[in-house]
Amino acid sequence: MREVNVKDLIPVVKKLCIDANYYMGEDVIAKIKEFKEKEESPTAVNVLDILLENYELADKEQMPICQDTGIAVCFVEIGQDVHLTGGDFTEAMNEGVRQGYQDGYLRKSMVADPIIDRVNTKDNTPAIIYTEIVPGEKIKITIAPKGGGSENMSEVKMMKAADGIKGVVDFVVDRIKRSGGNPCPPIVVGVGLGGNFEQSALLAKKSLLRSLTVQNPDPKWAEVEKEILEKINNLGIGPQGLGGRTTALGVHILSKPCHIASMPVAVNVQCHAARHKSVII
Amino acid sequence: MEVHLTTPLKTKDLENLKIGDQVYITGTVYTGRDAAHKRLVELLEKGEELPFNTEGQIIYYVGPAPAPPGKPIGSAGPTTSYRMDPYAPALLDVGMKAMIGKGPRDKSVIDSMIKNKAVYLAAVGGAAVVVAKSIKESKVIAYEDLGPEAIREMKVENFPCVVANDVYGNDIYKAGVEQYKK
Numbered sequence: 001m002r003e004v005n006v007k008d009l010i011p012v013v014k015k016l017c018i019d020a021n022y023y024m025g026e027d028v029i030a031k032i033k034e035f036k037e038k039e040e041s042p043t044a045v046n047v048l049d050i051l052l053e054n055y056e057l058a059d060k061e062q063m064p065i066c067q068d069t070g071i072a073v074c075f076v077e078i079g080q081d082v083h084l085t086g087g088d089f090t091e092a093m094n095e096g097v098r099q100g101y102q103d104g105y106l107r108k109s110m111v112a113d114p115i116i117d118r119v120n121t122k123d124n125t126p127a128i129i130y131t132e133i134v135p136g137e138k139i140k141i142t143i144a145p146k147g148g149g150s151e152n153m154s155e156v157k158m159m160k161a162a163d164g165i166k167g168v169v170d171f172v173v174d175r176i177k178r179s180g181g182n183p184c185p186p187i188v189v190g191v192g193l194g195g196n197f198e199q200s201a202l203l204a205k206k207s208l209l210r211s212l213t214v215q216n217p218d219p220k221w222a223e224v225e226k227e228i229l230e231k232i233n234n235l236g237i238g239p240q241g242l243g244g245r246t247t248a249l250g251v252h253i254l255s256k257p258c259h260i261a262s263m264p265v266a267v268n269v270q271c272h273a274a275r276h277k278s279v280i281i
Numbered sequence: 282m283e284v285h286l287t288t289p290l291k292t293k294d295l296e297n298l299k300i301g302d303q304v305y306i307t308g309t310v311y312t313g314r315d316a317a318h319k320r321l322v323e324l325l326e327k328g329e330e331l332p333f334n335t336e337g338q339i340i341y342y343v344g345p346a347p348a349p350p351g352k353p354i355g356s357a358g359p360t361t362s363y364r365m366d367p368y369a370p371a372l373l374d375v376g377m378k379a380m381i382g383k384g385p386r387d388k389s390v391i392d393s394m395i396k397n398k399a400v401y402l403a404a405v406g407g408a409a410v411v412v413a414k415s416i417k418e419s420k421v422i423a424y425e426d427l428g429p430e431a432i433r434e435m436k437v438e439n440f441p442c443v444v445a446n447d448v449y450g451n452d453i454y455k456a457g458v459e460q461y462k463k
Contacts, residue, residue: 054408067356067409107346120428149361182384184406236462243457
């Protein structure tokens with residue numbers, strides 16, 4: 001049994017919020033450079049150059065890559081031999097987010113009531129926190145700030161088994177076609193297959209945490225990802241929707257078993273600022 | 282084509298613009314997004330005055346990040362424009378000449394741009410530090426309670442954007458996709 005004081009999580013979460021928003025992952029930068037080489041539209045090449053320049057500037061100036069510094073989505077894997085002490089775990093996570101967004105000059109984008117008065121909470125809390133109990137005595141914290149523009153283009157569909165893989169591919173491609181320039185392409189497309197209604201959505205979100213330079217370990221899904229990516233990039237949407245061949249940098253699939261009656265499919269759209277940082281304590 | 286525009290905008294400046302033109306704006310832009318637009322249009326419906334003079338002005342759809350020490354503003358890229366579609370025609374009707382944002386507009390906004398000889402300019406979403414470099418001053422002039430959604434008056438120099446809808450109803454989001462789809 002290992003004791004961890006939840007107060008020790010606060011500075012860790014704070015730093016992850018800031019780092020995720022200031023420093024673009026090498027995978028995104030590498031993919032944009034790769035796609036730029038193949039891009040046919042001069043406007044698109046110009047946009048991709050501006051994005052690369054922006055990542056560099058954000059790092060140099062210590063400013064967030066995008067003004068939408070997102071909802072702080074936190075994935076926490078807690079070893080089953082860890083005993084959390086020193087107070088409320090959720091409050092400690094929120095305190096880390098609060099400090100990160102305050103001291104990192106990140107935008108506060110949360111409203112307390114979603115419909116009626118929509119008053120800003122002024123500290124970007126509450127965070128959205130997913131916990132998972134895993135073997136061992138370590139804690140892994142991942143912070144994935146998620147912007148609203150791309151999140152708004154996401155969708156869950158309860159499909160029929162008869163729709164098959166073709167139905168899934170068509171649904172995902174159509175979802176991206178309908179999104180057009182709205183989600184800040186080039187995007188990353190997270191696809192969650194199976195589970196039930198809410199698990200499919202969580203799978204789609206989690207799939208976005210995979211590095212863009214890492215292949216799906218299941219060759220069957222790697223093949224489907226490739227097919228969807230090609231179809232999306234044939235839509236012509238291009239960077240920012242201004243036309244071009246670089247609409248998506250990658251398609252990521254995660255799947256789980258599901259009920260005999262169901263075939264849930266979730267698409268979580270991620271803008272080019274595919275931000276996530278992790279640390280193991 | 283590369284065009285430099287100074288605010289307030291005049292109709293004749295805009296009549297020469299074509300979709301795809303690279304535009305650099307110098308002068309004043311006003312910021313506003315969902316919550317501010319709702320309030321502005323409510324004022325118009327009640328026949329009350331807006332918090333700024335709209336004649337020939339530009340509205341920029343942005344909710345900037347806070348200014349770090351020594352900088353006029355934090356990261357400040359465009360937000361997605363379609364959420365402002367229900368409000369945009371009312372602002373064009375009172376003299377606004379351009380909107381800056383990202384992503385396509387609906388038919389009602391495009392029709393209103395033709396009617397009012399106004400344009401829609403696209404800035405690069407997610408290039409928020411690049412855009413912030415062109416913003417030299419920023420102050421909140423209305424709705425401070427809205428935090429990042431407050432209305433700001435910004436002084437900009439060579440603010441970079443692309444003509445997405447011109448005064449003739451052309452739409453880069455349709456034309457661009459047509460050209461590159463397979």
